[in-house]
Amino acid sequence: MAIRYTRDHEYVSVEGDTGTVGITEYAQTQLGDVVFVELPAVGRTLSKGDEAAVVESVKAASEVFCPVSGEVVSVNTELEEAPGTVNEDPAGRGWFLKVKLSDPSELDGLMSEAQYAEYLGTVG
């Protein structure tokens, strides 16, 4: 399983041809208490960079962009009732959506864990 990161602080965790998309620990810290998450419809086809979801904290509404292209195969409906899960466990139970990758080569353009850690050093 490989995890790749975007400069907008989304992650995609890949298993086989499915990528699980969410926001990083850094992103949830920056947002503060998450109070609402709007998720895409299952079956929707997203292109890399499309708005995939909206995450709202007490402070602001922010778009979550899809790091990879593909069809949405499932969304984390648990977030409707418990949006705070994004704060508690962004890399785990706080995932947003799963996409069936249509072009796995797009992953090469994203950052590895080490590269993302280095990137965070430059934005912090």
Place this chain on the structure above:
Amino acid sequence: MKLAGLGARDSLRLEAGLPLYGHDINQETSPVEAGLAWSIGRRRRETGGFPGAIRILSEIADGPIRRRVGILPEGRMPVREGADILDEAGELVGKVTSGGFGPSVGGPVAMGYVVAEFAKPGTVLGLSVRDRVVPGRVVRMPFVPHHYHR
């Protein structure tokens, strides 16, 4: 006293129903439509002659065209500044001037201006957020009872 961030201050004043200058009131707002007519003293009402008196006194007498109201959006989605307010037919009747998640209320709260006939508490309105319309209900403010000294 303790330090508090701007986000905390904003959600607290919103839940208290207090208008924020530059958002809920500005140089074009009359105190009457903003629900602040209590700030016009009796002597001024009787003698007039102060800046804005013509408009303010006529609004006190005949009612303003629009009024500032509190709105409780249904569900959990925050409705923020700039959202259109629609009547049941989908016609534009106002705009949200501030809104967000009220931690004490435990859900979204909003404040905005609507055409006066839609300002009655209990009126159901549509709130346009991104590509959908969520229902909301006009309510009396404050959303949370005041505990501060006036």
